[in-house]
Amino acid sequence: MSVLGFTPSPTSVHEWVSAFARTDHSVQFYEDDEYLCRLVATFIADGLRANEPAVVIATPAHREGMAAHLRAMGFDPETSAITMLDARETLNLFMVDAIPDEERFRTTVGGVLEQCCGGDARQRVRAYGEMVDLLWNDGSPEGAVRLEELWNGLAELYAFSLLCAYPIGNFYKESHGRMFEAVCRAHGRVMPTETFGAIADDARAREIALLQQRAGALEAEIEHRKELERALRESLEAHRANEERQAAIAAENARLYRLAANANRAKDEFLATLSHELRTPLTAILGWSRMLEMGGLDPDVMRTAVRTIDRSARSQAALIDDLLDVSRIVTGKLALRTDIVDLAEVVERAVETMQLAADARGITIDVRGAHGRAIVTGDANRLQQVAWNLLSNAVKFSETGSCISVAVERDEVYAYLTVHDDGRGIDADFIPHVFEPFRQADGTSTRVYGGLGLGLAIVKHVTELHGGTVTAASAGAGRGATFVVTLPLAS
Numbered sequence: 001m002s003v004l005g006f007t008p009s010p011t012s013v014h015e016w017v018s019a020f021a022r023t024d025h026s027v028q029f030y031e032d033d034e035y036l037c038r039l040v041a042t043f044i045a046d047g048l049r050a051n052e053p054a055v056v057i058a059t060p061a062h063r064e065g066m067a068a069h070l071r072a073m074g075f076d077p078e079t080s081a082i083t084m085l086d087a088r089e090t091l092n093l094f095m096v097d098a099i100p101d102e103e104r105f106r107t108t109v110g111g112v113l114e115q116c117c118g119g120d121a122r123q124r125v126r127a128y129g130e131m132v133d134l135l136w137n138d139g140s141p142e143g144a145v146r147l148e149e150l151w152n153g154l155a156e157l158y159a160f161s162l163l164c165a166y167p168i169g170n171f172y173k174e175s176h177g178r179m180f181e182a183v184c185r186a187h188g189r190v191m192p193t194e195t196f197g198a199i200a201d202d203a204r205a206r207e208i209a210l211l212q213q214r215a216g217a218l219e220a221e222i223e224h225r226k227e228l229e230r231a232l233r234e235s236l237e238a239h240r241a242n243e244e245r246q247a248a249i250a251a252e253n254a255r256l257y258r259l260a261a262n263a264n265r266a267k268d269e270f271l272a273t274l275s276h277e278l279r280t281p282l283t284a285i286l287g288w289s290r291m292l293e294m295g296g297l298d299p300d301v302m303r304t305a306v307r308t309i310d311r312s313a314r315s316q317a318a319l320i321d322d323l324l325d326v327s328r329i330v331t332g333k334l335a336l337r338t339d340i341v342d343l344a345e346v347v348e349r350a351v352e353t354m355q356l357a358a359d360a361r362g363i364t365i366d367v368r369g370a371h372g373r374a375i376v377t378g379d380a381n382r383l384q385q386v387a388w389n390l391l392s393n394a395v396k397f398s399e400t401g402s403c404i405s406v407a408v409e410r411d412e413v414y415a416y417l418t419v420h421d422d423g424r425g426i427d428a429d430f431i432p433h434v435f436e437p438f439r440q441a442d443g444t445s446t447r448v449y450g451g452l453g454l455g456l457a458i459v460k461h462v463t464e465l466h467g468g469t470v471t472a473a474s475a476g477a478g479r480g481a482t483f484v485v486t487l488p489l490a491s
Contacts, residue, residue, distance in 0.1 A: 024155045025148070026189040029168040029209055035194050036165055037065030040128045043163055044082060045073045047126035052161075053081035053116040057090050057109075057129040083116055091131045098140045100147045106154065113158045125160040132183075133166050141179040148186035168193050171213045172220040180213045281312030336379040336465055340490055343374040343383065343415045344408045350387035351406060358395050364403040365391070374408050374415035377490040378466045386462050389455040390419040390483050397481070398423035410489065417485040426474035426481050434472045435460040463487070
């Protein structure tokens with residue numbers, strides 16, 4: 001079996017085994033379990049050929065692997081002079097508070113050697129044990145070193161060749177260096193892992209084993225530091241991402257707070273405006289009604305009173321209609337009665353409705369029709385409401401004597417209604433909010449222009465219900481405004 005590029009040959013294994021047999025206490029560090037099982041089986045088989053009984057104290061998996069190799073070499077572990085013991089069970093017989101007890105060890109392990117040699121202290125026994133490895137893995141390196149020392153003490157009473165084994169990976173920590181050296185000192189012969197092949201010179205083999213442990217510990221330490229650096233980097237990235245996420249949440253909360261504050265302020269301004277707009281015509285209605293009730297008015301005054309009451313009532317009705325339309329928009333109940341509609345005719349009727357108000361202020365409405373009919377599918381009354389709201393808005397914000405241009409145009413796909421005035425204009429920062437309900441550039445009750453700020457919101461919603469769009473543009477305050485409604489032509 002190849003391990004790290006080195007394949008131990010039978011010759012090299014036997015060279016190792018011969019070296020172990022000449023030493024009372026040897027240690028083999030290894031990387032591969034299969035290699036260990038083969039090495040120990042060869043060690044035991046050579047002993048059996050030399051009439052040396054054997055003791056194997058190992059884990060179940062290793063005992064099974066060693067037995068398989070022994071059978072391949074012609075030895076039956078069940079009938080040969082081999083005593084197979086479980087490493088954990090044997091260890092528990094002489095451990096006291098995680099440290100091997102000397103007296104119990106001599107009684108337990110010494111008793112096994114006594115039985116193997118048949119009471120003849122000169123009879124050499126071959127022993128393999130990995131109880132020290134269990135102690136090391138249990139987190140008791142001091143116990144492992146102490147057990148190695150007890151084996152050395154037992155050599156004064158019995159003749160045996162002891163082979164111990166540790167996986168080299170057990171020592172790949174910088175803190176293991178001192179105890180690794182102690183383990184090496186407890187053995188007469190030290191062999192590095194199978195990677196380095198057979199090394200005849202004991203001092204050189206020992207030095208290589210020490211260097212191998214230090215190199216492995218250094219590599220493990222480097223890898224550990226890389227892991228720590230990687231974990232630190234991931235932690236910093238997570239912390240930074242969390243900070244960015246918290247900052248984004250804070251920014252979003254601030255934005256929502258500003259929106260809520262603006263909406264609350266807009267609500268207060270709208271309620272104040274609504275109160276003012278409803279109270280003004282109502283005051284006129286109540287005042288003139290009272291005068292009519294009192295009587296004694298000449299015919300001209302009476303006609304003025306009736307006209308004023310009628311105009312004020314119509315004004316209130318228009319305000320209420322706008323409020324009802326917004327309510328229908330909010331609840332999704334604004335319905336359309338669709339038909340084939342000529343947009344130019346709809347705009348013409350809206351202009352006729354607004355003409356009186358425009359004439360009263362000396363404002364000219366210039367209408368330019370489309371080349372060809374601009375036929376759309378929609379609700380004629382609602383489209384007239386769109387045109388009327390845009391014209392009303394233009395008249396409201398235009399100066400006396402100015403001109404409003406109205407154009408109906410079309411191309412192959414869309415019809416366009418454009419309303420342009422040279423009036424007050426729209427500030428650039430208010431353009432994004434011009435179609436929002438209840439929003440007015442001047443929303444105070446002392447503003448110059450009346451209205452609830454609902455007309456353009458209704459225009460936008462009705463236009464979108466027809467599958468169209470509406471845009472607003474202005475060069476700035478005092479430079480007029482342009483509104484463009486785009487509707488798809490009827491098929």
